[in-house]
Amino acid sequence: MMTEYNGVHSFLLEYIGKCKSGEIIVGRELVQMLDVLLTHFDNPDIQIDFEDAHKRIKFIETKCKHYEAPFAGKPFILELFQKAFIEAFYSFKIYDEEVGRWIRLYQDFLYLVGRKNGKTPLISAMDLAEFFCGPLGIKILCASNDYEQADLMFQAINAMREESPALDKVTRKNIKGIFFGNPKKRKAKGKFSYKNKGSIRKISAKTGAKEGRNIGVGSVDEVHELKDNSSIMPIRQALSTQDEPIYGELTTEGMVNDGYLDERLKDARKVLNGELDRPRWLIWLYTQDSEAEIWQDEKTWPKSNPGLGAIKKWSFLRQMIEEAKTSKATRAFVLSKDFNIKQNNAQAWLMPEDIINPEIFEIEEFRNCFAIGSVDLSKSGDLACARATLMKKGSQKKYTLQKYFIPASKLLTLSKDERAMYEDWIKQGLIEVSPGNENDFRLVTAWFVKLYKEYGIRFYKIGYDKWSATYWVKEMEEIGFDCVRVNQDFGSMSEPMKLVEADLKSNMINYNDNPIDKYCLENTALNINSKAEIMPVKVQGKENKKIDGAVTMIIGYKIYIDNRTEFLDLVGR
Known part of the structure; x- marks a missing residue:
């Protein structure tokens, strides 16, 4: 030519x-x-x-x-x-x-x-x-x-x-x-x-x-x-x-x-x-x-x-x-x-095989241990979650206890199949119901207090998001808990979310085979910005689904990453 x-x-x-x-x-x-x-x-x-x-x-x-x-x-x-x-x-x-x-x-x-x-x-x-x-x-x-x-x-x-x-x-x-x-x-x-x-x-x-x-x-x-x-x-x-x-x-x-x-x-x-x-x-x-x-x-x-x-x-x-x-x-x-292939900014985060982990543990294994707490209180009229993340001396594996909360009125808005699913979880004691239209966040406080009084689990720090948390944080701090705010943005959530993903893929998170945790992880997508930072969002088309359990995992990991040396020192005592 x-x-x-x-x-x-x-x-x-x-x-x-x-x-x-x-x-x-x-x-x-x-x-x-x-x-x-x-x-x-x-x-x-x-x-x-x-x-x-x-x-x-x-x-x-x-x-x-x-x-x-x-x-x-x-x-x-x-x-x-x-x-x-x-x-x-x-x-x-x-x-x-x-x-x-x-x-x-x-x-x-x-x-x-x-x-x-x-x-x-x-x-x-x-x-x-x-x-x-x-x-x-x-x-x-x-x-x-x-x-x-x-x-x-x-x-x-x-x-x-x-x-x-x-x-x-x-x-x-x-x-x-x-x-x-x-x-x-x-x-x-x-x-x-x-x-x-x-x-x-x-x-x-x-x-x-x-x-x-x-x-x-x-x-x-x-x-x-x-x-x-x-x-x-x-x-x-x-x-x-x-x-x-x-x-x-x-x-x-x-x-x-x-x-x-x-x-x-x-x-x-x-x-x-x-x-x-x-x-x-x-x-x-x-x-x-x-x-x-x-x-x-x-x-x-x-x-x-x-x-x-x-x-x-x-x-x-x-x-x-x-x-x-x-x-x-x-x-x-x-x-x-690198290749100009358009990506949805709400990519599904995990593959099904990444989530499945049938391992279970007994809470007695962690009597008198230290834990990191995390909550996603979300809106007062919706599902909320509280979580305790625990570790054993000499191991990088994380063990989590979780409790979910929901107002009674929210159950009435669910489809027939969803309501049946939630009612089954309630019967198993996985969700605690508040009467009326709002979650009673005093129940969240009571769950943390119960873990301390009945099992001697001491909370090093408890991470929380900003939603509806002001009065709850005041109540928790008056009792003696140390609460730390974790912003739900790229800067705060990216590193812990990546570590949660890596630990889930290698079966380093034992969440006691909790079905609500599975449900939340399946509904979680990752939003990516131009700096390759990520944060959790709902999978497109599943805006009515819940991701609170995944968010509390990530918040807990944020506290862990920021305080890794001191927390592992407490675990090793």
């Missing part, structure tokens, strides 16, 4: 040729876009002009330097796939009757790629190139879901600017952004003087007053975190006065259900399939053709990781795959972030 057009070497044509020959492995969705681009070369209504693209490529490779290890300080030499993308965006021109001249065909792009493939540095370098190579007075906006993420792109741009003496000499940075003109080396006039009112700024989805800006470039990072287009539309509207605006979205896949990226990808795939006409949108998706191929053939991994081997390490990805085989949280995170 030819790699030149009108005597000029084309990185795009070179890339397409290598993709078509199989030398470079790409997925079906990128091939669809490349096929569209090939038709442009034979379209009489489209002019091919590489000048703008090659000018920016040259700028990046000669003026920009990497700013993070292991490439810090080295020239930003673009990979072929990156050059092909830049060329695809800048090289095709159409005649615009309203503007009265030939202008760039593509105004928007969506760039989807696995993490650690140089996504943010590439778009940051393109923005910096546009700042210097674009029109006088161009204003560039770096945006994301939160200020920290938007700052990553902004700081990437600034780090490249500072690394280059030539760029640093004619620009300045302050808390508002990056601007032309250097106070130490002033130029009276010209593109690189104070008279050039161009700027690079940052903004987040949470920042107000986005309307009214007049920008030439809007780059939005990690759009998978956006719940809707409310923060996107003001940015796009701010581009409306430009003859050749640039609006770019760059991201990996995410776990926000029915979020902005879901809708954006639906439209993108309709465009690629010829079902929707968006001729000015460049859709550049590095995706796998199936999940099965990820596990079966690592040679397919470059489909979602084009920088594999040059930017991203094969060893890193192999390690992630091995961890994903044993951890549900890691699996969901790796599939979405």
